[in-house]
Amino acid sequence: MAETLDVLEQARRDVGLSVADLWMRYFTLGGMSTALEMEAILYGALLANDHDRDVIAVALNERFAELGGDHPVPYAGDDPDDR
Amino acid sequence: MTAPRSGVFGVTVGFDVEQAVLVVRGEVDALTAPTLGATMGVLVDQAHPNLTLDLAALEFMDAAGLRVIADVAARLATSNRILTIRATPANIRRILDITGVGARVRFEDPDPNVAALGTEQLSGVRPSAVVSRPTELSADLARVGSKPNDSVVDAALRLVTVLAGSTVEGADGVSVTLERRGQLATVASSNDTVLRMDDHQYATGEGPCLAAAAQGHWFYIESLAEEDRWPAFVPRAIEEGIASILSTPLMSAARPVGALNIYSNSERAFGPRQQELAAMFASQASGILIDAGADVIDEALGKRILDALLAREVIARAEGVLMARKHVTAEDAAATLHRSARTAEVAVLQHAAAIVASACDVPGPDA
Numbered sequence: 001m002a003e004t005l006d007v008l009e010q011a012r013r014d015v016g017l018s019v020a021d022l023w024m025r026y027f028t029l030g031g032m033s034t035a036l037e038m039e040a041i042l043y044g045a046l047l048a049n050d051h052d053r054d055v056i057a058v059a060l061n062e063r064f065a066e067l068g069g070d071h072p073v074p075y076a077g078d079d080p081d082d083r
Numbered sequence: 084m085t086a087p088r089s090g091v092f093g094v095t096v097g098f099d100v101e102q103a104v105l106v107v108r109g110e111v112d113a114l115t116a117p118t119l120g121a122t123m124g125v126l127v128d129q130a131h132p133n134l135t136l137d138l139a140a141l142e143f144m145d146a147a148g149l150r151v152i153a154d155v156a157a158r159l160a161t162s163n164r165i166l167t168i169r170a171t172p173a174n175i176r177r178i179l180d181i182t183g184v185g186a187r188v189r190f191e192d193p194d195p196n197v198a199a200l201g202t203e204q205l206s207g208v209r210p211s212a213v214v215s216r217p218t219e220l221s222a223d224l225a226r227v228g229s230k231p232n233d234s235v236v237d238a239a240l241r242l243v244t245v246l247a248g249s250t251v252e253g254a255d256g257v258s259v260t261l262e263r264r265g266q267l268a269t270v271a272s273s274n275d276t277v278l279r280m281d282d283h284q285y286a287t288g289e290g291p292c293l294a295a296a297a298q299g300h301w302f303y304i305e306s307l308a309e310e311d312r313w314p315a316f317v318p319r320a321i322e323e324g325i326a327s328i329l330s331t332p333l334m335s336a337a338r339p340v341g342a343l344n345i346y347s348n349s350e351r352a353f354g355p356r357q358q359e360l361a362a363m364f365a366s367q368a369s370g371i372l373i374d375a376g377a378d379v380i381d382e383a384l385g386k387r388i389l390d391a392l393l394a395r396e397v398i399a400r401a402e403g404v405l406m407a408r409k410h411v412t413a414e415d416a417a418a419t420l421h422r423s424a425r426t427a428e429v430a431v432l433q434h435a436a437a438i439v440a441s442a443c444d445v446p447g448p449d450a
Contacts (some may be wrong), residue, residue, distance in 0.1 A: 027181065028391040029431055030398045030417065034181045051414045058421050062430055071425050075418065 008056050009042040011073045015063040025059035050076035089363050094122050102133035102167075108140040111148035119152040124354040127158050134159065135191070139170035146396040149178055153392070156187040163188050182392070240368055241271040247345065248273045253352030254327075256280070257369055259388035261333070261341035267296055270341075276323055277346055281322075292344045295330035299339035303358070306350040317357045326350045329358065331365040344369055355444040394432050401435030404442040 005013070012022055021033040026035070031038065033052060040046035041056065048056075054075045061071035092115040093108040103126045107400050111119055116428070128135055136152070138144075156166045169191040171179070179185035185337075256277035262271045269281040274342040284290030290313050291302035304310050307328070320328070325346050333341040343365040345353065353361070405416035424434035 018381055026390060027393045030395050030402075032177070032181065049414075051417055054418060054421055058424075058431055062426065065428070065430070075425075078420070 006042060006044050007046075007073065008037060008053065009052065011057075011064075013061045015060060015067060017060070017063055022056070022059055022063075025062065026056050029055050029058055031059075033053045092118070094119060096122065096126070097130075102135055103129075103131040103344045104135045104137055104169075104277070106137040106140060108142075110143040111151075112143065112145045113147040116145075116147035116151050119148065122156065123151065124158075125156045127155060130188070133167065134164070135167040135169055137169040138172060138175065141170075141172060141175075144172075146392040149175070149182075149184075149392055152179065153182065155182045156184055162189055167191055171229065178392075226342060232372065243343070243368045244271045244273050247343065247361070250364075251345055251353070251357050253327075253332070253347045253349060253357060256346040258292075258344045258346075259333070259341060260296055260344060262296065267293065267341065272369045277344070280323055280325060280328075280346055281344065284316055285435045287313070289313040290316040290320075291328050291330040292342045295332040295342040295344075296339055299332045299334065301329065301358070303330075303353065305308045324348055327352045328363050329353045331358075331361045333365055333412055335369060336391055340369075351443070362430040367444070397432060397439060398435045401438040404438050 009043060012019070017025070019039050020035060023031075023038050026033075026038055031052065033041065033048070038056065041048045041052065057073040057075055060073045064070065064072060091109045091110060095106040095108075097104045097106070105119075105122065105126070107119065109115075123134070134155070152166070152168070152208040159166050166188045167190075168179075168188050176185065176190065179188065216396055240259045240261075244259055246417075248254050248257040256273050258269050258272035258277045260267050260281055263270070267285060269278055272278040272281065281292060284292050291304055294302045294313075304327055307317055307326055310317050326349050327347045329345045329352075330342045331345075332339040333343060343361060345357075345361055347353065385417050401420055402413060405411065405419050406413060409416070409419065411419070420431060420435060420438070424431045427434060429437075
């Protein structure tokens with residue numbers, strides 16, 4: 001397994017959320033893709049726009065925060081040379 | 084407020100041979116959704132075999148309206164009925180589909196534009212490219228959509244009755260009564276006498292089994308000869324040669340859904356030990372129902388979806404506030420919301436609620 005995981009999928013595994021649980025959080029936050037579509041995004045089978053990726057990232061970050069962590073998943077445009 | 088818009092809310096109910104048709108006009112929002120909910124609730128209670136919601140004249144529906152639809156679909160599902168939705172607008176259809184509520188309703192004359200509009204709203208996500216592999220969630224939803232195979236559940240419950248019958252001393256017969264399609268029925272019984280005992284209770288509308296299933300606590304008739312509750316049922320029971328009855332409720336998510344009934348030909352047959360065993364078997368039977376994905380799961384999942392819809396509404400409103408304040412697009416408003424919540428170290432929903440509240444503080448034109 002030489003291929004690298006998408007940062008979102010890696011984060012999902014790190015916080016131990018099932019795809020179903022992550023999707024429910026993503027949907028709660030305003031996500032508009034189905035669970036299947038979201039899973040396809042995680043696996044890189046679908047290209048999502050910035051907004052969709054960000055909503056997934058927020059769902060993951062909020063889980064990290066619940067576990068006492070930081071917000072490690074970057075949002076679109078989160079650059080060192082911000083602006 | 085300005086002049087009334089064309090879209091004043093209204094519901095018309097029509098009936099034909101086998102169905103009730105609700106035609107909804109205008110705007111369904113937090114103000115009008117309760118009326119729609121109450122109207123649909125009456126029709127659900129009246130047990131019309133089919134309920135159709137016609138949305139051709141609908142102009143707007145927010146989360147409150149979607150909750151009504153999700154709620155009605157869930158309630159109909161508990162009695163194996165299904166909600167039909169006619170002329171569903173694309174955006175409503177999309178939300179119903181992604182929440183799984185769509186799998187629990189029937190769409191009449193699907194709009195050919197649905198797919199196109201759905202794709203557009205996804206902006207960037209191409210549903211056609213999605214692999215059709217079931218996820219945990221869709222498995223969950225499939226279970227909700229199609230009822231558990233009754234015969235498998237029944238077989239498991241029959242096993243419980245056999246075990247209870249052979250374990251509880253003094254038991255001459257055991258049955259399990261379960262609420263199905265809105266009414267109680269015997270789903271497992273150890274012999275014909277017991278089956279008739281249950282039938283006497285359904286026929287007279289009274290008895291310990293019905294009481295346990297309705298009230299959620301156990302009922303013990305020590306001696307039918309001395310029993311003065313249930314005057315219609317008791318003589319029939321005595322005629323069957325039964326002398327004592329112990330009915331223990333089956334619980335699903337703290338809600339009674341049926342009863343485990345143990346009958347004896349002897350008076351005072353069941354002491355504390357037997358009562359304890361009955362409770363154990365009742366809890367086993369309850370466990371089977373839960374595992375089988377009975378209505379409880381339906382309700383729990385429905386609740387999560389409804390909560391999620393409410394949260395989405397708050398977030399969407401906050402984004403609207405940000406769009407107006409900063410003159411930005413919806414996506415930029417969302418990005419702003421995500422970042423500022425992260426900076427403030429609060430959950431996005433909490434942050435959104437604060438933004439909405441702050442917008443309400445500003446006196447508006449009609450305040």
